[in-house]
Amino acid sequence: MLPEESSSIHLSQAGDWVRRAEDPARKEPAASIRAVSKKFKGTVVLEDIDFDVAEGESLVLLGASGSGKTTILRVIAGLEEPDTGRVILHGKDVTELPARERGVGVIFQSYALFPRMTVEKNIGYGLRIRHHKRKEIKETVNSLIELVGLQEHRHKYPSQLSGGQQQRVAIARTLAYKPQVLLFDEPFGALDAQTRVRLRREIHALLKKVNVPAIFITHDQEEALELGDRIAVLNAGRLEQIGTPDEVYNRPETEYVATFLGAANLLLGVINQESVEIGTASIPAREEAERFRDGQAIKLVFRPEDAHLSRTGVLPEGARRLTNGVIEEISFVGAYERLTVRLDLVARQPTEGEPPLYNVAINTAEKRAGIPIIVTRPKPEAAATRLNVNDRVAVGLTSFRVLPNFTLASERSGRVIETKKL
């Protein structure tokens, strides 16, 4: 592969194949995945996956390896058959159709360019096998080569191109036959960090221009946040949450989503009327507590940047005080300062017969020492109010999520009723 050159996609030169914005009255989703499940040798790979992709939308399937995201992509492309469920493209059920009749564009992780064909031949392949007229093929190929900015490379073979250039050829190759939906399988996995950032901006811009719905697969949360109009987080074959980047990042619905997308602190507690009780500490949470019963076991989740520290005890406006803590460690991570704060929280000694509310680690070695959390502060704030190791600080949260603690909920609920009876 050649080093990346800095030329980018020329968006001004979109040809006539560019899909014009669809009639807004037509609300039919471009692609629908309905209750798709798949087992492989007895292991569940996909479980009841259900989502839609709107016309012109970019959806990112985010998950760790083994989460089933690649299988979903292959099911949509027709390279893999689901055990149950339907795949619907523009209102047409294509579940039974072979890959070649679906009109789906797949950009493989390795790009899968045909090694014995030049850039031109690769891009024109979809039209050649459809027996289009030579002149028509030439025109389409020309406009696509222009669109992806590979004019000087048209007669080169894939092995003579850089990774980014190969990717552009792969995209142009699928755009040639006006795909119903574009599927990107880990599109930036094989590229270095800088190229990756540049290319995903290019692709994002290109997709907005051609208005073709796209599904991306990635395990990189940063990539997901930047590329996706919506993000679907997958875990062990299940869809954990689907929503806009803002929703998924700021209002995660499961612990997995909270911890997979960015860093998150997690504290175990119970709902106590309009507040959340974490051991000996308590934080007002009228809105957040609404969804829960009194006494229900919950998890309090917050991002490191949503925690605020103050030596004077005066917290910024909007921050709710949680408890106090001692700074244990400070490190600089580029754009921000990262602090480890050991909260004063001590697991409340469970009363006779009460199950432990806090996880094992807290109940044993850290029982007396308190619970550590991670807090980050942007540079200006870190410079304005210096903090040192061993400083005692008040800890407040501007934003947090309360999630049900399912593992304890069942155990706990029975006891709660008992207590109330008493």
Place this chain on the structure above:
Amino acid sequence: MSATLSPLRHVRGFDVVKPLSIATMIAIMLPLVLLPLISIFVFGTNKGLGSFLDALTQPEAIFALKLSLATSFWATVFNVIFGLFAAYVLARYDFWGRNALIVTISLPTAIPTAVAGFALLLLWGPQGTLGRLLEPHGVRLMFTGYAIIMANIFVTFPLAFGVIKPVFDTMSRSLEEASATIGATRWQTFWHVTLPSLRGAIVTGALLTFARAIGEFGSTILVSGNLALKTQTAPLYIFSKFNEGQIEAANAIAIVLALLSFGIFSLLFLARDWLDTE
């Protein structure tokens, strides 16, 4: 041994072992391989180029060469197509008995060629199990050109397959999947994507098969009947002329066969380079 060698090793900074080893190697190869090859050429030309050309232009000699080329050609065509097909099936599908089939295809490598010829005779000969059924219909396979092609196919059966199959195994599936998602039929995918990636292997397999077939003797002499101007291939011609004491006639054909082999051998090396360049 090492005790005697080690003082020699660096006599005045000169590594004795290296030239000694190379010389030994050549000394072993000389009487066994190199000198016999050279002697064909020396012997063939020592009575002048005229007598060499005379011997070569005998109708029997020309016929034998042509027959060899033709039978080897058809055996090559058959085995390359079959090898490609078998490699595709065995690389792409998993089924019960797959490994047994792979072993069976490779089996002819291990079978002595005389045994191969004899086996063909037993089955297809006039008294053979199947040949007996064909005989009343006037169909006779043995002692004809077809028999030679069959024998060639048998002995060169695994060669093309053996070269093509590994390339299939290592070929990325995503190329074919990409082609399918773009809209190609299986045949279009095979023709435009799979086959071009195999061209080096196909050429190598074909050359190996042809080179092996053109020199085939053991099975051919049994199934062909060795009839001059009818079923006598070039190697059989050499054998027959030598038996009749016509050393020059035998030698002329030997030179041609040797040159042909050198030619194929050089092509093989070129094909290997071609295979490696994308």
